[in-house]
Amino acid sequence: MDQKTAEKLRQTYPNHIPLQVASELLGVSPRQLSRLVAEGREPYSLIGGNIGIRQRYVRIYTERLIAYLSGYPLEG
Numbered sequence: 001m002d003q004k005t006a007e008k009l010r011q012t013y014p015n016h017i018p019l020q021v022a023s024e025l026l027g028v029s030p031r032q033l034s035r036l037v038a039e040g041r042e043p044y045s046l047i048g049g050n051i052g053i054r055q056r057y058v059r060i061y062t063e064r065l066i067a068y069l070s071g072y073p074l075e076g
Contacts, residue, residue, distance in 0.1 A: 001069040013062050022048075022060040025069060034058045046074040 009017065019030040026033060026044075036044040037058045047068050048060040068074055 001066060006066045006070065009062055009066060015062060016059045017062050017065055019058065019060065022065055025065065033060070043068055043074060 013021070019033055023030040023033045028036070033044065033048075037048040037060070038050045039045075047064040048058055051057045051059055064074060
């Protein structure tokens with residue numbers, strides 16, 4: 001990911017990115033991305049988190065997504 005795109009994401013979404021935007025960057029559908037994070041599948045579970053106990057609510061974190069798309073290793 002280039003620096004310009006990364007800075008734009010940081011300014012627009014400082015904490016977390018909507019599933020629709022993140023799924024386009026990752027090349028999967030929003031529903032599939034939600035399922036992959038909720039199931040704990042790597043690397044998707046490393047860039048997002050499943051929030052909630054009864055209902056699934058997935059959040060994709062901006063800095064982790066930028067690091068992943070830039071080729072930096074993610075730690076679990």
